[in-house]
Amino acid sequence: MVNILEKIKEIQDEMAKTQKNKATEYHLGLLKGKLAKYRRMLLEPDSAGGGGKGQGFEVSKSGDARVCLIGYPSVGKSSFLSQVTKTKSEAAAYEFTTLTSVPGVLEYEGAEIQIVDLPGIIKGASEGKGRGRQVVATAKTSDLILMVLDATKSHDQRMYLEKELEAIGIRLNKKRPDITIKPKKTGGIKLNAITPPKYIDEKMVNSILKDYKMHNADVMVRDENVTVDDLIDIINEKHIVYVPCLYTYNKIDAVTIEEVDRIAREPNTVVMSCEMNLGIKDVVEEIWYRLNLIRMYTKKRGAQPDFSDPMVVRHDSTIEDVCNSIHKDFKEQFKYALVWGSSSKFGTAPQKCGLNHKVHDQDVVTIVAK
Structure with missing residues (x-):
């Protein structure tokens, strides 16, 4: 090496x-x-x-999507995880509090979104410094990277993190x-x-x-x-992986309103203060928007759909994807589907569809088996 x-x-x-x-x-x-x-x-x-994953990095992917928190030590990743999930990732005002990957589950709009708090990375991470290679390799498995930055520090922090991710094959917002x-x-x-x-x-x-x-x-x-x-x-x-990234500046309570306004106007950027509980809901809403997930509802024939329990699937999902989400063998018994919602040609009336039909957000679907 x-x-x-x-x-x-x-x-x-x-x-x-x-x-x-x-x-x-x-x-x-x-x-x-x-x-x-x-x-x-x-x-x-x-x-x-070598370059194996190392202890604590083999976090099984679960839920409807995975979001990885990337950032330097002590920027507030652990605090954010603790506020939006039931997981308590250790947080303290000194570097390298988190030494392993800590997963939590964010429940939002009927979806279960896995949030993974990765150890803080340092300059040279892509070359193996500070266990950075394992950290950034884990980030490759994410559906969205939440880059947590310190609003009180230089803009160079973002540039250096982007370079580390670029060097290891992660292309942000490309x-x-x-x-x-x-x-x-x-x-x-x-x-x-x-x-x-x-x-x-x-x-x-x-x-x-x-x-x-x-x-x-x-x-x-x-x-x-x-x-x-x-x-x-x-x-x-x-x-190489192409991953959307949301730049999230923490500690906005420690800078001027003018500086907060300047940062917030940057592309793909949100601002928050974990300590003051400011902007956390906005960050969660933006995560949901960036993941571009679809909520849809299943309906048994002759019954009303249960709108309290949506099925969450990826954007551009088809009826075949819906069948696979229910059970891997379900499509073998598939005859046709009835779809109500914006993806239906007939508005409020159901459309009879095959496996290739793309579903839209908040569609209602009945699967008819052979």
Whole structure:
């Protein structure tokens, strides 16, 4: 692992001293490709030095969604968890209070949302410092990252945390780049694009793919603005996750109203004070909104639906997903479904649907079996 860290440092140093201009784009692109490859090697479990999860990190995923709390020590993650769930994560005014992953359940709008309080991470976490590798790897399993920040401290805290997550393969509030790579047996590497990409060309694509021992492939680019970083992400797709992030600034009671207003206007940002119990409900509401979950109700034939007990499913779920949520073998007995609600063509009247029908929030569904 030491050798890999040394190589990463050498590449970072070379990138830092290389001026960014048109003439150096190709060289920097190759360096980025090598850097991503070494970082991936550093994070693989079988790399020198191990990198197992460690005690306390194997938290089983449960509930309708998982939210991971990420942040530096003593920013208020434990206090937030204690306020929104029945779990009491140890909180104190000194660093590294939480040394393991502490899960709790937030019950909201009929959903059970698992909140995982991860240990505070430090600069260099993606390289294994402060058990950071295990912490950030656990964050990869989340449906939403709640980055808890200290409103009294520098804006650099957010930038450093983003860099740590970026280095370990977590892309915050980004969509998967519109690039497809199809390996083939012969013919070399061919770049195809609807509109010529602005920031990559066939020479660069060839060199980066060959560095990953890919010598024959068709590369399709559908977005002219894709970058070298986007291409590298697609090459390493198995190790990259795209996760929505909500930046949550705590301790707003300790800064001016003007500063609170400035922070609150930033994109994907909410503010709170755990100590004064300010804004906690707003944060919970924003978590629900960002998870984009759907509440739907099942109805037996000839009976009224039970609106007190919704079934919670993911956005864009189909009747097949609903069947799987009830029981893994349920769809084998499926005949058709009757759906009331905004996804029905007939408004208040039921629509007869198959397994591919997409349900909407607060739909009522009757499953008819064979």
